[in-house]
Amino acid sequence: xxxxxxxxxxxxxxxxxxxxxxxxxxxxxxxxxxxxxxxxxxxxxxxxxxxxxxxxxxxxxxxxxxxxxxxxxxxxxxxxxxxxxxxxxxxxxxxxxxxxxxxxxxxxxxxxxxxxxxxxxxxxxxxxxxxxxxxxxxxxxxxxxxxxxxx
Numbered sequence: 176x177x178x179x180x181x182x183x184x185x186x187x188x189x190x191x192x193x194x195x196x197x198x199x200x201x202x203x204x205x206x207x208x209x210x211x212x213x214x215x216x217x218x219x220x221x222x223x224x225x226x227x228x229x230x231x232x233x234x235x236x237x238x239x240x241x242x243x244x245x246x247x248x249x250x251x252x253x254x255x256x257x258x259x260x261x262x263x264x265x266x267x268x269x270x271x272x273x274x275x276x277x278x279x280x281x282x283x284x285x286x287x288x289x290x291x292x293x294x295x296x297x298x299x300x301x302x303x304x305x306x307x308x309x310x311x312x313x314x315x316x317x318x319x320x321x322x323x324x325x326x
Contacts, residue, residue, distance in 0.1 A: 177218045180237055185244040188214040194245070202250040206236050210248070213237055263295050263308060271298070273316050288313060 186194070191214055195207035205226050212222035223233035239247040264272060272294065280290045292309030296302070 177220060179216050180213045180219045180234075181241070182210065182214050182237065183241040183244075185240070194248070200250045202252070203248055206248045206250075209233055209236055210240055263299060263301075263304060264312070268298055269312075269316070272312060276313070276316060276318050286313065286318065 188211070191207060191211045195204060195211050198204035198207050205228060209219075209222050209226045209228060212225060213219060217225075219233050219237055220230055223230045226233070228236075236248070262269075272291070275294065276286055276291075280286045281294070282290070284290075288308075288310030289306040290309065291312050292304040292306045295309065295312065296304040
């Protein structure tokens with residue numbers, strides 16, 4: 176039989192059980208459940224199977240709990256934020272685009288996302304700018320496409 180896992184005594188078995196039952200987040204709930212079972216002398220492998228976790232991940236949870244205590248169980252995935260989108264145009268170029276949008280597109284027609292994207296590519300020296308970025312700039316600069324369309 177495999178050796179039983181050791182849990183540091185940050186919390187009692189009853190406190191672990193209370194945290195397991197009160198966890199709102201399913202990820203945290205599973206982690207607490209794993210720790211409850213390990214505190215009852217289950218092996219990590221057995222507890223991981225019951226809770227539905229990979230053995231290596233379960234072992235990592237137990238090690239982190241032993242090292243860092245109860246705060247290690249918290250689900251941190253919501254804390255991460257995507258990096259802010261990098262603007263393609265600096266403020267001067269945006270103002271230049273705003274002025275260009277007041278008139279007709281280079282082909283004489285109405286401005287569209289792909290046309291704005293081509294304009295941006297020329298001004299910035301990029302090989303390609305996705306059409307969606309052109310639409311984004313049309314919206315950002317407040318161009319009302321419905322008002323400008325001929326009926």
